Amino acid sequence: MFTRLYEQIAADPINLAAAIITLIVLVAGAAYIVTYPRLFMLGLKNLRRHFLRTALTSAAIGVLAFMITTIWTIIFFIDLITVERSKDLKIIVTYRWSVPSQMPITHADYLNPASSQFLPELVDAQGNKLYGPNDFMTWSFYGGTTDPAKITPDTLILFFVMEPEQIIPMMDDLGDLDPKLVEALKDKPQGCLLGTDKLKALDKKVGERFKLTSINYKGIDLEFEIVGVLPDGRYNASAIMRMDYFNKSFEQYARANNGRAHPLANKRLNLIWLRVGDRDKFDQIGSIVMKSPRFSNFPVKVETASSLVGSFLDAYRDIFLAMKFVIVPGMLVIMALVMANAISITVRERRGEMAVMKVLGYRPNQVFLLIVGEAVFVGAVAGLLAAGATFAFFNLRWGGIPFRIGFFPVFRIPEAALMWGLAIGTLTALAGCLIPAWTARSVKVSEVFSKVA
Amino acid sequence: MRTLRNPFLNWLVEHPTAAGFAVVGAGIVLLALLPILLYVLPIRKVPLRYNLRNLQNRWKTTLVTALAFTFVTGLLTGMLSFVRGMDRLTESSGHPGNVIVLSDGATDEAFSNLPPMAVEQLPRDLQREVQKTEDGQWLFSKEVYVIVMYMIPNPSAGGRERRFVQMRGLDNIPVAAAVHDVKLAVGDWPREPFVRKVDGFGNAKEIVIGHGVARAFGSDVGKKMLEPGDTVVLGPETWVVSGVMEEGGNSFGSEIWTRDLFVQQGFGRENSYCSYVVRTASADKAKLAAQEIKNFKLERNLQAFTERAYYAKMSETSKQFSFAIYIVAVIMAIGGVLGVMNTMYAAISQRGKDIGVLRLMGYRRWQILLSFQLESLLIALLGGVLVCVVAFLLFNGTTVSSIISSGVGGGGKSVVLRLIFDTFVFGFGLTFSLLMGALGGFFPSLSAMRLRPLESLR
Incomplete structure (x- = not known):
């Protein structure tokens, strides 16, 4: 499995990017827990306190990550076979015209x-x-x-x-x-x-x-x-x-x-x-x-296997482009919006709590980190679990996604998909939480308490 | 099966599963839209103003939620417009009176192999069903169909170097055009000797190209479209465009037509055809003729379909994509519904006191439910309307390439089709959006309904 994962990372820049993001999330997460253990525990308590919202947001991120993993598997596979590999190059000889x-x-x-x-x-x-x-x-x-x-x-x-x-x-x-x-x-x-x-x-x-x-x-x-x-x-x-x-x-x-x-x-x-x-x-x-x-x-012509497959799949070109540049980005935007909505609601409800934290000595950056940490935790875990579920569901049930395109009957979900889930969950959570987290950081104690008074 | 006079009832009887889904779907939609219907009735209810003001006060959350709806519905309508375009293309590619004949066992024109044949070889009663042109020629077309290699002139580095294009050789091009109802937008049909001198190339064989091909080939050489007089290299030959077909929304728009002999000799199909197409007077006569042709023996067994049936079989790819699109839509909708639930739960938790006051003012539980459900529907409606306007302005009429095939035994045809944003697509998109709003708002509204007035005021 690890050999295949390594090959998939080496073969595709998106997989490489996902691997780097995964590494950063793991390192940054560990650093966060070690540096601010109390902040981390506070974040976990907050997520548990608002369990319904955490569950709904995680589920929304999860189902969208499930769909993105499914669609991206097809794109990944098609890219892989239509891009020429430098090693194990094969010539295909066919009738020319x-x-x-x-x-x-x-x-x-x-x-x-x-x-x-x-x-x-x-x-x-x-x-x-x-x-x-x-x-x-x-x-x-x-x-x-x-x-x-x-x-x-x-x-x-x-x-x-x-x-x-x-x-x-x-x-x-x-x-x-x-x-x-x-x-x-x-x-x-x-x-x-x-x-x-x-x-x-x-x-x-x-x-x-x-x-x-x-x-x-x-x-x-x-x-x-x-x-x-x-x-x-x-x-x-x-x-x-x-x-x-x-x-x-x-x-x-x-x-x-x-x-x-x-x-x-x-x-x-x-x-x-x-x-x-x-x-x-x-x-x-x-x-x-x-x-x-x-x-x-x-008369014959010679070409690489990737070139021939690419020519056969040419009729699907616009469909693949739409999947790659419209549907997947559209879903990422939806994920970010869901996350932004959930986090901004949380921040609005917890303005008093943020003010108390500041009174207790928490710095604005720590409040910012608390909100970002909560969002990234939810996004990363939901994304990872969704990708894992997609991997297990399709690969174990049908040996891959059973969607016939040309002469490809199934598309096996690669091991790298686990990293896709974590990466997209993290990135969309980050994109969705930055503005609300900044709002939380900027909460003014005097304003909050004057309203309470 | 017994035929009912009412076509709608007839359809229900013929498609019981689809009818069952349609009835259940209609029931769900009706339930979802019930709050709107109840608001129209002259009964006591929480004023609409209250909801509108709340939405206005929480405008950021409203906007973000509506935007989520916009994206979900936008993706759905975009995908649906593609399916509609595919359906329209396969529906309009066959003439109801045409019969297409292939060799026995062939599932696609590309794999069919037929000897030359004339109408006079058919039995007399079958001959009588074949229509004629005004000048007395049989509306009978012998066609040889190949997929040929087109090398893109001066391809960009790393870009695509070639396309597969569909070429149809016809024994009589004007008659074939009459059989298939294809007209020229510009130029002329190729005429004897089907070859003309072109500066710099010598003799070039004449072709007529479909609108989609003209556009695709034109983009390869930096023009909007190829025009009569332009040349293209296909296989080992140079060809000159004598005409461009009218844009008709059928699969012929993605083809190149020329004389049969050129295709047979140039692409290894000597003295053979792939299909015969026969025009009869009506759809009923076409069905009968297809049956008779199946029983007729030439050098080998023949299979015949009405052209409509043939292209209906070619819609398997479209069905597969439709299925996938509905699955994607449902999963996206689950995401959207969970998002809207979040918003509505938050709205309710912030407005506990409001709910208490409303209850003390005498509003009943179901009226509270109705009010919050309506609020959720209003957000969905805002998102749905927004997407319909944006999608129509940006994408209506956009052309995309795709493939139609029977899904059996390979083959298939590359086609260029237009995305269609019609009433069905917008209606579906809007209803879908409202359904998401209804489902997303239902459980939070239930929880609002169950709040006790005194507890919520504490």
């Missing part, structure tokens, strides 16, 4: 280091290939339904068609996959791995079989045996099948149709992935692939 990308299967041979047709330009002067067999992967997409009369998300399965040995080294987030699952897939030509949601939707168990009627390769209807389940999370709605089984089905189709190839037989390769390591290698390999005459019949 249109989508969906459809290429001849022979394109894979030119880029497969294990193939005899590997492009000679991709071998350096010392005879070393610019990337190894574990840095190469191909994808085809095979979609089908278990019930052709009723095509719904539950009856529909979209397979990543690939070589089993490419799963662990190349698939994002499947590096920790149990190797036994890969072996099981290698053992059974008709084998497949299914995500947990798909397994549930089909109402099947490992070892059972099912038949699919294809929706994107008309006439290529296949039977499968479930050999394992993909880990919970990103691949819950996905499935993986073997490339050789897919390729053989086209040969069978041709045999069954008097030698006439399937209309899409020559366009059944969708994507080629190459891991290149860094930007320089990306430029070098990308340039070679783009210039190679081998691809002139079906």
Whole structure:
């Protein structure tokens, strides 16, 4: 968990800012308790004395922090996958001019280091290939339904068609996959791995079989045996099948149709992935692939995974912008207003108390700190608890937020979200309490007591 | 199912769950607005002046609470206007008399693969249902639809470098325009030979672009919109704009139209189409024709839908966002309600003596409840009205890009839509705001009602 938290902080400036704020809150809070223990205890007593108001304000901050954590998780995830990572850089090769990308299967041979047709330009002067067999992967997409009369998300399965040995080294987030699952897939030509949601939707168990009627390769209807389940999370709605089984089905189709190839037989390769390591290698390999005459019949383009995903999500761009720059800031303002209202009511009600404190020798700054301390305590604790509840609620119940956008079925709430809750609770409390706290600091003893008199 | 004559009753029978929610919702709204209704009746009640003066005296708290309402309702109406825009777009994208034909199994045009076909190949009785233009051409359009790569000219450093754009190749562009009810705002439809000489580029193929595309491409080159005569590079070719479609609020505004052959040859769809669209005389005839086409065998099985049904299926994304928006709205509302409770509890604790005096003056408990409930509603109304005015002035008509899809099997269409702030959105926003006020004020008002006069005066 701490490794993931560290990675999330390093990968995103907002997480870094949240981590810094968390650190400041913890250090400043500890310093406050050590320096002014009586003031801290007085603040706690005040919060308990006005329990209803404390509870209502905390609940209001909590539900809004819950919502912000949920929305920001989606934004965070989308930012993460559409921003290029400097390490583990992967090239995606696709058809150049249109989508969906459809290429001849022979394109894979030119880029497969294990193939005899590997492009000679991709071998350096010392005879070393610019990337190894574990840095190469191909994808085809095979979609089908278990019930052709009723095509719904539950009856529909979209397979990543690939070589089993490419799963662990190349698939994002499947590096920790149990190797036994890969072996099981290698053992059974008709084998497949299914995500947990798909397994549930089909109402099947490992070892059972099912038949699919294809929706994107008309006439290529296949039977499968479930050999394992993909880990919970990103691949819950996905499935993986073997490339050789897919390729053989086209040969069978041709045999069954008097030698006439399937209309899409020559366009059944969708994507080629190459891991290149860094930007320089990306430029070098990308340039070679783009210039190679081998691809002139079906021209290709190369791009990073983040760039491709970004292009696919382009249609959602305005929605994401609205979430990021309108909805979340709007909610933060509401939180600050709720806090400002609660604190200003408190200050107005406790003017007499502030005056007595001053008479007893408390300095104006200490009165200011008392009010700020109470507000920040409520905001930080409510924010932290809300983020923790959001994290537990979504991640444990569904493996993340079940909101399908493009090809992402769920968005797992990151560990860093706990810091988001604390940071937004603290910041909105600070924003909401500064003016009322300043008013409390400026309470004039003579004015208060003259009114009382 | 039995059809009732009254369309409203018919709807209730056909949608029992929605009707149940609607009835419960209407009941809640009525209860929330009850204080306002009672204040209109000629019965004895705490004077409205009293509440207004209190709000005026505590103007800072009133303003901050109203502002919280403004933000909650503002976010809700903004999100709702987006959903309305999506709904309007999918509703107006299909003609009631049109039938769209795809290859069997395809859930989206992009995945459909059909051979060339002519109306004359259809059975005679089906041919009779197909309408004709004034000059006797079948209102039948063969269309090939692809999503192509548009490289943005001179992209800014770190900015986006390309867009996916939707291109539709048509066998007869003016006939397709008649089938889809698309008109040109400026320029002309491409004509034979569909290619013209452009200075600096040589021969360029002619295209007609949707209003949304014209605006998006225009912004890429620092213009408000692309105009006839402008050129764009799509795929390996240079294309020249011959016309820009009228802004019609349908999905075609986000498309580029050209001759079918150019798309087939340029983007690997040789001699194939994605859809046929047929115009019949009416919605009923379209339904019958769709059924008959399903039974008709060409080289492969066909599936046919009325165009309205097809675009209704494409509203899955919109439904998903609507659902999410209502969830967000409810959670925000809880925050708002808790905020207003705070304000009202504070108001009541400060005005214990007022309440005691009112009770001694003879006002009953329910009248005290009504008075405080009304005060809460007034704050909500202030926030709600404020947001309606601001949202309308700032955002009405703003265009945003989005996607419509069936949610099954991938695909979907990028669309440009307008945010719609209509009576429904404002009505919903205002009612929502009042509901928050009613709920937020209810428990504090109850506690005010239960105060004993002598105790509160001590």
